[in-house]
Amino acid sequence: MVMAQSLFMALKQRHENCSIDVLAPEWSLAILERMPEVRKAIIMPFGHGKFNFKGRKALGKSLVNERYDQSIVLPNSWKSALIPYFASIPKRTGYVGEVRWGLLNDSRHLDKKFLTKTVQRFVALAAEPCAILPEIPQPRLLIDPASVEVAKNSFNITEAEGKRLGLCPGAEYGPAKRWPEEHYAAVAKEAISKGWEVYLFGSGKDQVVAARINELSGNKCRDFAGKTSLTEALDLMSLCDVVVSNDSGLMHVAAALDIKTIALYGSSDPNFTPPLHSKAEIISLGLECSPCFKRQCPLQHLDCLTKITPDRVLAFLE
Numbered sequence: 001m002v003m004a005q006s007l008f009m010a011l012k013q014r015h016e017n018c019s020i021d022v023l024a025p026e027w028s029l030a031i032l033e034r035m036p037e038v039r040k041a042i043i044m045p046f047g048h049g050k051f052n053f054k055g056r057k058a059l060g061k062s063l064v065n066e067r068y069d070q071s072i073v074l075p076n077s078w079k080s081a082l083i084p085y086f087a088s089i090p091k092r093t094g095y096v097g098e099v100r101w102g103l104l105n106d107s108r109h110l111d112k113k114f115l116t117k118t119v120q121r122f123v124a125l126a127a128e129p130c131a132i133l134p135e136i137p138q139p140r141l142l143i144d145p146a147s148v149e150v151a152k153n154s155f156n157i158t159e160a161e162g163k164r165l166g167l168c169p170g171a172e173y174g175p176a177k178r179w180p181e182e183h184y185a186a187v188a189k190e191a192i193s194k195g196w197e198v199y200l201f202g203s204g205k206d207q208v209v210a211a212r213i214n215e216l217s218g219n220k221c222r223d224f225a226g227k228t229s230l231t232e233a234l235d236l237m238s239l240c241d242v243v244v245s246n247d248s249g250l251m252h253v254a255a256a257l258d259i260k261t262i263a264l265y266g267s268s269d270p271n272f273t274p275p276l277h278s279k280a281e282i283i284s285l286g287l288e289c290s291p292c293f294k295r296q297c298p299l300q301h302l303d304c305l306t307k308i309t310p311d312r313v314l315a316f317l318e
Helices: 002-014 026-032 053-062 079-086 118-126 145-154 181-193 204-216 230-237 249-256 310-314
Strands: 020-024 038-043 070-073 091-095 106-108 164-168 197-200 242-246 260-265 281-284
Touching (some): 002 020, 026 038, 070 079, 079 091, 145 230, 197 204, 230 249, 242 249, 249 260
Parallel strands (some): 020 038, 164 242, 260 281
């Protein structure tokens, strides 16, 4: 969703007065609310992998009166193109994906060797096909000072005497994208010894990992994993001076909040989904076995992450 903002920004650059509505899962509304390019969000009621042809048709029909001029379909699945089709949107743009001829009438062939990054593939859909790499606008999520104050009050956050470090130790995809808890704890302990406050961010699924890091750090971190809404996480993260993160959604959020981001890559490819920030620091060992794109290390050693030492990260903390 953060990378999609680059597309929205590119559309606004080409069509200054265009209105952009986004059909998206309910969980993502907190992010879309922070994108000034978006007029409104429409909740996508069907979960990932749910086909529900009848429901998609009904949702599309309900959007006919919006009289949209164009739809841009970012997922490559056949079912994702059904709603714009039934909404009778005259121009339906997207990559061919799962053979979507007819559902899309402005279908593009994706040259993965030319458009090597996900965000490039998104932004390329803002214009007609060409042989020039698209310019990528850098995502920028808005910060609402009033909302930040509410979050600070809710979690009893006082003014910091030193800097704040955010740690994002989760990765929805799987363990092969997670830097070890012991390494995160070593960074936290060193930062705390220098007067930093350390915040732990993540979803409910990351609570065990975050609790372990906090325990190894002497329980001196503020552990927000699973305790905040996404809006609260955005607001609390905006207080941080630096964020250290696995390759995850929160990594992209931190970069879009204009926070110095240190991104750790193991089984994934930093050239494919890098943090979209000019000053982001990417740490990847580039081992012969990586990127493997596996959820768990097929060689059972996870050297691509375990051999990234805490010192490598600490060198970027100022």
